[in-house]
Amino acid sequence: MEVATEQKRTSVPVLPWMRNPVDNSLYEECPLNFLPFLDPSCIIFRLEAALCNMGISSLFPVQVAVWQETIGPGSFERDLCINSPTGSGKTLAYALPIVQTLSTRAIKCLRALVVLPTRDLAVQVKEVFASLASAVGLSVGLAVGQSSIADEISELIKKPTLEAGICFDSEDFLLGLRSSVDILVATPGRLMDHIYNTKGFTLDHLCYLVVDETDRLLREAYQSWLPTVLQLAHTPNQSLYPDASNILSPTFGSLKTIRTFGVERGFKAKPYPRLMKMVLSATLTQDPSKLAQLDLHHPLFLTTGPRRYQLPEQLKSLKVICEPKFKPLYLLVLLETLLGEKCIVFTSSVESTHRLCTLLNFFGDRQIKIKEYSRLQRQTIRSKTLRAFRSGEIQVLVSSDAMTRGMDVEGVKNVINYDMPAYIKTYIHRAGRTARAGQTGRCFTLLLKDEVKRFKKILQKADNNSCPVYSIPSESIESLRSLYTTALEKLKDSIESEKHGKRRISTKLSKKKEKSA
Numbered sequence: 001m002e003v004a005t006e007q008k009r010t011s012v013p014v015l016p017w018m019r020n021p022v023d024n025s026l027y028e029e030c031p032l033n034f035l036p037f038l039d040p041s042c043i044i045f046r047l048e049a050a051l052c053n054m055g056i057s058s059l060f061p062v063q064v065a066v067w068q069e070t071i072g073p074g075s076f077e078r079d080l081c082i083n084s085p086t087g088s089g090k091t092l093a094y095a096l097p098i099v100q101t102l103s104t105r106a107i108k109c110l111r112a113l114v115v116l117p118t119r120d121l122a123v124q125v126k127e128v129f130a131s132l133a134s135a136v137g138l139s140v141g142l143a144v145g146q147s148s149i150a151d152e153i154s155e156l157i158k159k160p161t162l163e164a165g166i167c168f169d170s171e172d173f174l175l176g177l178r179s180s181v182d183i184l185v186a187t188p189g190r191l192m193d194h195i196y197n198t199k200g201f202t203l204d205h206l207c208y209l210v211v212d213e214t215d216r217l218l219r220e221a222y223q224s225w226l227p228t229v230l231q232l233a234h235t236p237n238q239s240l241y242p243d244a245s246n247i248l249s250p251t252f253g254s255l256k257t258i259r260t261f262g263v264e265r266g267f268k269a270k271p272y273p274r275l276m277k278m279v280l281s282a283t284l285t286q287d288p289s290k291l292a293q294l295d296l297h298h299p300l301f302l303t304t305g306p307r308r309y310q311l312p313e314q315l316k317s318l319k320v321i322c323e324p325k326f327k328p329l330y331l332l333v334l335l336e337t338l339l340g341e342k343c344i345v346f347t348s349s350v351e352s353t354h355r356l357c358t359l360l361n362f363f364g365d366r367q368i369k370i371k372e373y374s375r376l377q378r379q380t381i382r383s384k385t386l387r388a389f390r391s392g393e394i395q396v397l398v399s400s401d402a403m404t405r406g407m408d409v410e411g412v413k414n415v416i417n418y419d420m421p422a423y424i425k426t427y428i429h430r431a432g433r434t435a436r437a438g439q440t441g442r443c444f445t446l447l448l449k450d451e452v453k454r455f456k457k458i459l460q461k462a463d464n465n466s467c468p469v470y471s472i473p474s475e476s477i478e479s480l481r482s483l484y485t486t487a488l489e490k491l492k493d494s495i496e497s498e499k500h501g502k503r504r505i506s507t508k509l510s511k512k513k514e515k516s517a
């Protein structure tokens with residue numbers, strides 16, 4: 001079944017504009033002082049200084065390529081579709097030109113929207129924008145549901161100051177609402193909440209739309225967030241989704257455009273310029289029907305090298321052949337060999353993440369701090385774990401695929417696939433948590449003998465034929481066997497008591513419901 005889906009995917013015809021891409025790998029890294037047009041004269045050196053503060057002294061190839069298409073003569077003439085390996089610096093590739101272009105704006109309103117699939121990823125991208133934007137007086141907002149909706153609204157929307165005794169009717173009040181931010185980084189769910197419910201939240205002035213991790217975002221409809229955004233930000237007389245206006249008009253009746261005199265997008269007496277789109281991924285879809293949803297304007301395809309899937313240059317892939325009965329022991333020995341190095345262990349589901357992490361922690365005090373990071377946990381716990389992992393307090397994260405996309409944690413030296421990934425895309429995004437920004441890194445995959453052939457085929461999709469075996473000495477496995485038996489018993493008890501706990505909570509809840517009915 002999986003194989004059939006994979007075959008179907010690869011046989012999708014490539015769109016004509018994807019056949020002759022710009023090759024990012026033909027660009028050289030460019031020192032900031034050689035970058036043309038960096039900082040318009042009025043804010044000279046401020047962006048350069050901000051980049052230096054971020055530890056950046058030159059731009060990576062994909063950043064130079066995007067800069068070339070977005071800044072200077074002929075800038076932003078075409079929408080950009082960017083396929084570039086994990087860790088190659090895609091975030092800065094879009095953040096820098098957007099901040100530079102908006103740095104000369106006269107009036108504050110929401111002009112750039114960046115959409116990402118997960119909250120932690122959005123927080124990470126917001127930080128990159130904030131480091132640059134503050135240097136040129138721009139504000140960046142976050143809409144991800146990290147704080148209460150009321151707090152988020154007060155961050156995003158500025159209310160008019162009411163003088164005592166003056167009474168505004170609701171129309172006047174709406175006219176006085178202003179955006180507090182120039183750039184918004186959002187996840188689709190919270191974005192839709194603001195679109196539907198937040199008074200004064202408008203996409204009327206939007207100039208830039210970035211869809212990061214495009215293939216992941218296009219897979220999920222999320223309350224039709226994309227057609228809704230395109231409809232709300234579209235140029236008049238350009239009906240992309242004629243039917244959507246019927247859906248939208250009653251809902252958005254209360255959202256009045258705030259029009260102010262000026263010469264920029266969405267302002268009076270000025271025709272609307274096109275909404276500029278940038279879509280990015282390390283595994284960008286080539287499926288025409290999916291890309292059509294983005295309504296790209298004369299798109300330019302930027303990719304890296306001749307292959308569709310590319311692994312980071314400094315990544316080393318290794319396989320560990322395991323006996324099925326003792327797989328957790330192979331992992332434990334491997335982790336002990338890598339002692340002191342930050343590692344992320346990936347499993348195939350949130351349930352196995354939980355089980356594996358619990359089991360590993362039943363092996364007694366082994367000097368490695370191991371924590372779980374998965375969708376089963378509350379966001380506050382996840383964020384706390386991530387902070388501890390970033391700071392080095394935790395050395396090993398056991399994770400489900402919630403972690404695979406985009407997360408950038410400094411110093412991750414090793415990725416371990418406890419469960420073999422089913423697709424090359426999954427392998428790329430998991431492995432891509434290491435070997436970032438030109439650093440070296442290793443990706444180990446634990447395999448049972450009968451998985452070796454299939455894994456080889458998966459890696460070949462990224463033209464990777466080199467995946468040597470990493471041997472784990474059998475004596476090390478033997479020495480852990482008695483501890484393993486005890487750990488398994490403890491795991492069984494722990495899972496049982498968790499089930500019990502859940503049952504007790506659900507009985508309590510249903511009793512409460514019965515009472516209130």
Ligand SMILES: Nc1ncnc2c1ncn2[C@@H]1O[C@H](COP(=O)(O)OP(=O)(O)OP(=O)(O)O)[C@@H](O)[C@H]1O
Nearest residue numbers: 056058059060086087088089090091282406408437
């Ligand atoms: N020009 C640069 N010089 C030095 N470091 C950089 C530069 N650009 C980006 N980086 C660093 O490289 C790392 C990877 O960047 P980023 O997260 O944008 O990669 P990405 O291409 O989006 O990866 P992914 O596909 O996994 O999301 C980050 O830690 C970032 O700070």
